Amino acid sequence: MINVKPRPRILFEDVPDDVFERMKVYAPSHLRITSAAHSLNNDVHASDWDLLVTYAPEVEANRIRHALSFGATSLGAEQRARKTHAAELAVWQDAPNSITRLVRKTVAPVIVDGEKDYWIRFQSSFRSWAVLNSADLYPGFPLLTVGEEQFVLAFWNSSAKDEVRHIVSLPRETLNPELWLLELISVLQIEDAEHFPPGTSWRDGAGWAPSALRSAYKRVEALKQERDDVVARFDAELTEAEGQVEREKALAEQGEWRLLTENGEQLVAAVMSALEVLGLDAEDRDSTTSGAKLEDLRVRDSSRPDWICLVEVKGYTRGAKSSEVNQVAMNPATQFALEFQREPDKLWHIVNGNKDVAPESRGPTFTDPEKVIAHFASLGGLVIDTRDLFRATRAVADGEVDAAAVKHSLWTSSGVWTGIDGS
Numbered sequence: 185m186i187n188v189k190p191r192p193r194i195l196f197e198d199v200p201d202d203v204f205e206r207m208k209v210y211a212p213s214h215l216r217i218t219s220a221a222h223s224l225n226n227d228v229h230a231s232d233w234d235l236l237v238t239y240a241p242e243v244e245a246n247r248i249r250h251a252l253s254f255g256a257t258s259l260g261a262e263q264r265a266r267k268t269h270a271a272e273l274a275v276w277q278d279a280p281n282s283i284t285r286l287v288r289k290t291v292a293p294v295i296v297d298g299e300k301d302y303w304i305r306f307q308s309s310f311r312s313w314a315v316l317n318s319a320d321l322y323p324g325f326p327l328l329t330v331g332e333e334q335f336v337l338a339f340w341n342s343s344a345k346d347e348v349r350h351i352v353s354l355p356r357e358t359l360n361p362e363l364w365l366l367e368l369i370s371v372l373q374i375e376d377a378e379h380f381p382p383g384t385s386w387r388d389g390a391g392w393a394p395s396a397l398r399s400a401y402k403r404v405e406a407l408k409q410e411r412d413d414v415v416a417r418f419d420a421e422l423t424e425a426e427g428q429v430e431r432e433k434a435l436a437e438q439g440e441w442r443l444l445t446e447n448g449e450q451l452v453a454a455v456m457s458a459l460e461v462l463g464l465d466a467e468d469r470d471s472t473t474s475g476a477k478l479e480d481l482r483v484r485d486s487s488r489p490d491w492i493c494l495v496e497v498k499g500y501t502r503g504a505k506s507s508e509v510n511q512v513a514m515n516p517a518t519q520f521a522l523e524f525q526r527e528p529d530k531l532w533h534i535v536n537g538n539k540d541v542a543p544e545s546r547g548p549t550f551t552d553p554e555k556v557i558a559h560f561a562s563l564g565g566l567v568i569d570t571r572d573l574f575r576a577t578r579a580v581a582d583g584e585v586d587a588a589a590v591k592h593s594l595w596t597s598s599g600v601w602t603g604i605d606g607s
Contacts, residue, residue, distance in 0.1 A: 206362040290359040
């Protein structure tokens with residue numbers, strides 16, 4: 185072909201002077217136009233250009249192979265006309281690292297509070313972009329969304345129906361826009377090498393750089409390597425920490441979390457372990473007695489040799505049953521009096537109500553405790569919610585509260601236990 189221009193051939197439309205000066209060095213062939221004076225239909229032949237960089241509000245994105253748009257309100261059939269006051273921004277995490285860094289550095293800072301326009305069609309379709317695009321191509325994705333609905337404020341889309349096409353849409357106020365041109369060119373040098381051959385500009389690289397510029401390039405490369413090394417180290421540490429979290433979760437499921445999730449024997453075992461953390465000795469009465477059903481646990485404290493507490497442990501899928509509160513004060517207490525010729529020092533009813541509901545979403549153990557447990561409280565009985573027992577034992581394990589303080593609270597309280605400060 186005759187009169188072939190060096191590639192890439194970049195058409196700049198309505199690009200501000202300062203931005204154009206920073207971008208033109210990456211365009212071996214370029215033309216600068218204004219949308220008011222030129223038309224892609226009449227004045228400029230679209231196929232003569234490989235990439236459109238535009239600040240125009242209305243963009244005919246399908247006229248030129250690739251487009252990098254800043255501040256467009258329409259891109260062909262796409263419209264940015266819906267408005268939202270959502271404030272919480274999110275960078276699309278499936279995007280390549282180089283892209284997410286650019287979004288955080290140059291796009292997110294310019295999004296101000298208040299009303300925002302978002303792209304209508306992409307709002308409903310972006311979730312399928314990765315499926316619609318070939319696995320061999322740079323996938324399309326939102327760059328920045330806002331609100332739980334993930335309204336799309338900026339995007340990078342690609343298609344390959346007839347030929348590779350990329351459209352990048354960013355806010356007009358995007359910082360350092362030339363960095364986005366470089367990022368797009370680096371992608372197109374791989375995916376559309378015919379039009380974007382490697383080595384876009386002899387000015388862009390150390391090959392023909394003067395000494396000071398070459399030193400600057402070397403510093404950039406050294407810092408990039410240092411950054412990559414630091415990121416790799418932190419990624420490894422984060423992976424290990426996340427693995428530890430999962431291992432500790434598995435242990436918690438078989439350990440302390442049983443206070444919040446179980447009933448029956450598993451809950452009794454969890455209560456025994458929790459009481460041991462407080463320095464109390466708990467005897468499983470179901471495993472040491474036969475015949476009539478007595479208390480679930482008999483608790484002693486080595487610091488008070490004669491002190492004995494009878495404990496009933498209950499877990500419920502729904503709320504706690506008020507009819508069972510006095511259970512430990514009946515036959516178990518009577519049998520104890522016959523055996524020791526005295527009453528037990530304390531009666532505890534430990535309950536895990538609504539066990540299948542998240543602990544923070546459960547209500548109080550009893551909605552009207554004064555009425556429900558009045559008789560039990562008059563006997564010195566104490567109702568203990570397993571959530572409070574969990575918090576108390578965790579505070580002791582963390583060193584925030586002394587076990588003796590928790591035990592003293594349990595010894596001296598009646599009615600409904602409210603825990604202690606710090607637990």
